[in-house]
Amino acid sequence: MALPIWALIIIIILTVLGIGLSIWGFFSAFKLNSSSKDAREKNINGVVRSKRITQKNINTFKDVCGVVGFFINTPGDDFFKPIFIDTTTDAQQWVSEINNEITENNTQLSKQINTWLKEKEINLNKINFILIIKTNNIEEAIEQEIELLDELNLNKRMFER
Incomplete structure (x- = not known):
């Protein structure tokens, strides 16, 4: 059939x-x-596209309010790059203060950084300063920092102040 x-x-x-x-x-x-993964990727890409603060362009960051930080380039170790994130009302001054703090080696943060650098045999010029998020005021910067730390789960990976 x-x-x-x-x-x-x-x-x-x-x-x-x-x-x-x-x-x-x-x-x-x-x-x-x-x-x-879009929300997490958005923040990660934001960090990757952050404005790098160098000695050549440091004057352009005077009186710039926002979330700032630094990371240390580590050869052959893409997963763990030591970082520190903070807020400031003047990014130029913040970079100068952190540089001085690391050089003087008299605070908890600077001792952690210098110990880590000595263990890895890395020099100070591997520290890259960045403006992660530019904000209008310090309150907004603090909110953005908290959100960034929570979303990227960075609290366990950062140096402590």
Whole structure:
């Protein structure tokens, strides 16, 4: 007993639709997985695109309020880059104070940094200062810092002051 031709056509059409929907669902699953990381990636990309503060451009950061920090370039160790994040009303002054603090080596932060640098045999010029988020006032900077630390779970990876 053979099926009528119209029944075969309906079966073929439904089979093609089923295969198409399964392929669409397969690729959609990957998009859902990657979109759940969007909030975290947004902050990570923000940190990566931060403005670097160097000796050449330090004067442009005078009276710039925001979230600032530094990280230490470590050769061959992309996972753990020691960092420190803080807020300031004057990024230029903050960089100068941190540089002096590290050089004088008389605070908890500077002792941690210098100990770590000696252990890894890295010199001070591997410290990169960055303006992570520019804000209008210190209250906004503090809010942004707290949000950044929470979302990226940086509290356990940072030097302590």
